[in-house]
Amino acid sequence: MCGIVGLIGDRVKVGDLIEALEKLEYRGYDSAGVAFLKNHELNITKSKGKVESLKNQLQDRLNELIQIGIAHTRWATHGEPNDINAHPHSDCSCKISVVHNGIIENFRTLKIRLQELGHKFLSQTDTEVIPHLIEEYYNGDLLEAVRKAVLKLEGSYAIAVVHADHPDIIVGARKGSPMVVGVNGQTIGLASDITPLLKFTKEVVFLEDGELVELSKGTVKIIGFDGVARKHHPVFVEWSYEDAQKSGYKHFMLKEIFEEPSCIVSVLTGRIKSGHVVLEEFKPFEKNLANSKAIKVIACGTSYHAALVFKYLLENTTDITADVDVSSEFRYKKPHLKPESIVVAISQSGETADTLESVRLAKRCGAKIIAVTNVVGSTLTREADCVLYLNAGPEISVAATKSYVAQLVMLYLLALKIGEILSNSIVQNSELIDRLMRIPEIFENSLKSVDKIHELAKKYKDYKHFMYIGRGYGYPTALEGALKLKEISYIHATGYPAGELKHGPIAMLGPEFPVFAIAPGDSLSPKMKSNIIECKSRNAKILALTNYDNQEIAELADDVIFVNNSNEELYPLLMTPAIQLFAYFVADELGLDPDKPRNLAKSVTVE
Numbered sequence: 334m335c336g337i338v339g340l341i342g343d344r345v346k347v348g349d350l351i352e353a354l355e356k357l358e359y360r361g362y363d364s365a366g367v368a369f370l371k372n373h374e375l376n377i378t379k380s381k382g383k384v385e386s387l388k389n390q391l392q393d394r395l396n397e398l399i400q401i402g403i404a405h406t407r408w409a410t411h412g413e414p415n416d417i418n419a420h421p422h423s424d425c426s427c428k429i430s431v432v433h434n435g436i437i438e439n440f441r442t443l444k445i446r447l448q449e450l451g452h453k454f455l456s457q458t459d460t461e462v463i464p465h466l467i468e469e470y471y472n473g474d475l476l477e478a479v480r481k482a483v484l485k486l487e488g489s490y491a492i493a494v495v496h497a498d499h500p501d502i503i504v505g506a507r508k509g510s511p512m513v514v515g516v517n518g519q520t521i522g523l524a525s526d527i528t529p530l531l532k533f534t535k536e537v538v539f540l541e542d543g544e545l546v547e548l549s550k551g552t553v554k555i556i557g558f559d560g561v562a563r564k565h566h567p568v569f570v571e572w573s574y575e576d577a578q579k580s581g582y583k584h585f586m587l588k589e590i591f592e593e594p595s596c597i598v599s600v601l602t603g604r605i606k607s608g609h610v611v612l613e614e615f616k617p618f619e620k621n622l623a624n625s626k627a628i629k630v631i632a633c634g635t636s637y638h639a640a641l642v643f644k645y646l647l648e649n650t651t652d653i654t655a656d657v658d659v660s661s662e663f664r665y666k667k668p669h670l671k672p673e674s675i676v677v678a679i680s681q682s683g684e685t686a687d688t689l690e691s692v693r694l695a696k697r698c699g700a701k702i703i704a705v706t707n708v709v710g711s712t713l714t715r716e717a718d719c720v721l722y723l724n725a726g727p728e729i730s731v732a733a734t735k736s737y738v739a740q741l742v743m744l745y746l747l748a749l750k751i752g753e754i755l756s757n758s759i760v761q762n763s764e765l766i767d768r769l770m771r772i773p774e775i776f777e778n779s780l781k782s783v784d785k786i787h788e789l790a791k792k793y794k795d796y797k798h799f800m801y802i803g804r805g806y807g808y809p810t811a812l813e814g815a816l817k818l819k820e821i822s823y824i825h826a827t828g829y830p831a832g833e834l835k836h837g838p839i840a841m842l843g844p845e846f847p848v849f850a851i852a853p854g855d856s857l858s859p860k861m862k863s864n865i866i867e868c869k870s871r872n873a874k875i876l877a878l879t880n881y882d883n884q885e886i887a888e889l890a891d892d893v894i895f896v897n898n899s900n901e902e903l904y905p906l907l908m909t910p911a912i913q914l915f916a917y918f919v920a921d922e923l924g925l926d927p928d929k930p931r932n933l934a935k936s937v938t939v940e
């Protein structure tokens with residue numbers, strides 16, 4: 334999705350704006366632009382394509398000190414990606430400049446009215462109405478003009494505004510799209526997320542919906558859309574600037590996969606005491622759980638696959654049922670929730686529009702929302718009744734990797750806790766807890782297969798199709814494996830429950846259509862074995878992911894990736910690095926950039 338940034342301070346350079354945009358690239362975009370004030374003159378440069386091309390245009394100016402600046406990465410929603418539609422957008426006097434993340438739903442009506450008043454529009458964007466509206470209301474006070482303008486806007490937005498006559502002010506506003514304000518630094522600023530601000534300050538304020546901020550050198554003033562002053566206490570961010578860098582890895586995706594063992598440690602830290610799971614945040618909802626005996630789970634994409642693992646875990650180990658829905662479906666369905674219902678909303682970013690709308694729907698039914706997310710201060714955290722933070726650190730690559738692993742660990746803890754609360758867990762909690770504690774070390778071991786997986790990626794990279802199959806706990810892993818491969822390598826991949834093959838998809842299999850079998854030595858292993866034999870008899874190549882003791886599967890397969898032996902509940906966790914690394918190396922071998930897959934965005938903040 335779009336990314337916005339604004340910087341103000343005595344030492345801000347043009348290059349700082351570009352560097353800030355580079356930090357936002359992971360969000361996905363198709364054009365970029367900057368507006369900055371120097372000697373009271375507004376300079377605007379925009380470019381279709383990568384930040385790199387914008388940087389090339391500004392090459393001679395990168396070291397120039399500026400008064401203030403705003404910048405933007407655009408992910409097109411209204412009007413094709415080109416130089417004209419790229420942000421910033423300006424008013425008729427070319428004194429006001431605006432960058433925007435989100436969608437202005439009533440822009441057509443506003444545009445007609447503004448055109449009747451004589452305003453001239455240059456782009457096809459919804460955003461361009463904003464500078465013209467501000468121009469209409471401007472009477473010497475920029476903050477007040479922006480306040481009056483946002484009252485006319487319908488939709489979702491985070492905006493940053495500068496005016497040539499106010500070389501020491503940046504104004505921001507937020508409704509429905511995230512905005513973080515970096516405070517207490519020599520340079521302060523605002524941005525769509527924390528990463529571009531970390532170089533300047535670690536103290537941030539998360540603007541709420543319906544708030545405006547005015548940044549001038551050293552001071553930050555926040556008011557509501559009603560004009561009344563609002564107070565905020567800055568939050569100290571633990572993430573370091575270096576955390577958001579590649580640390581010598583070729584891509585963020587690879588770095589983030591190798592961070593998985595430490596992420597698991599972070600999730601587990603303080604969560605297990607004397608053999609029991611500590612999830613104090615969940616305590617107020619224990620009664621709801623006992624009454625409803627069911628949990629609703631909502632999520633999108635990779636988070637949805639984590640939700641499916643949670644479902645298998647909960648339903649196989651307790652007598653609670655877990656009903657899992659993709660958020661974009663749930664939000665338009667009859668919710669069937671009651672005031673005692675518990676809804677678990679899983680979202681790495683905490684900003685996924687469909688998940689947020691589903692949460693709002695559930696809240697209208699009185700349900701209690703448990704958020705599982707990685708981003709402190711994200712919209713989801715502010716709307717939920719309880720937040721289980723993943724503490725996985727910033728995930729820059731568009732493909733979710735370490736956040737998925739962290740989600741799984743948190744959901745294991747939650748399932749164990751639920752079993753403990755209801756005293757009806759049918760698995761030996763202590764054994765599972767023991768194994769969970771040893772997972773980081775076992776994970777390190779799984780990551781040692783990296784060279785083998787790289788070799789396999791070279792061997793399989795030219796196939797045009799892949800079928801990922803699994804059963805039971807292996808099924809969500811098959812779905813996630815297929816998603817990872819298709820989203821970064823653009824190879825067609827389908828995830829299927831292995832038992833469903835003969836109800837249709839087996840018709841596609843043949844020498845050109847390999848099968849990636851998620852086949853741990855669990856209770857369903859004999860069934861998987863039969864499914865693999867069925868695929869082999871259609872001459873499909875078999876790449877199997879199994880554990881060391883499962884020689885039967887290994888003998889059937891053309892190629893094998895092994896993981897450590899474990900109990901069946903933990904295989905989804907143990908098998909994850911292999912499916913991620915396979916997808917990563919295939920994409921890399923095909924010469925693609927796994928960190929920035931085409932057409933995708935890190936935070937899907939629009940429907």
Ligand code: M6R
Nearest residue numbers: 634635636680681682685732733
């Ligand atoms: O931030 P969220 O977890 O809510 O994001 C959900 C999906 O958009 C996300 O998992 C997406 O599928 C990724 N591309 C997966 O790698």
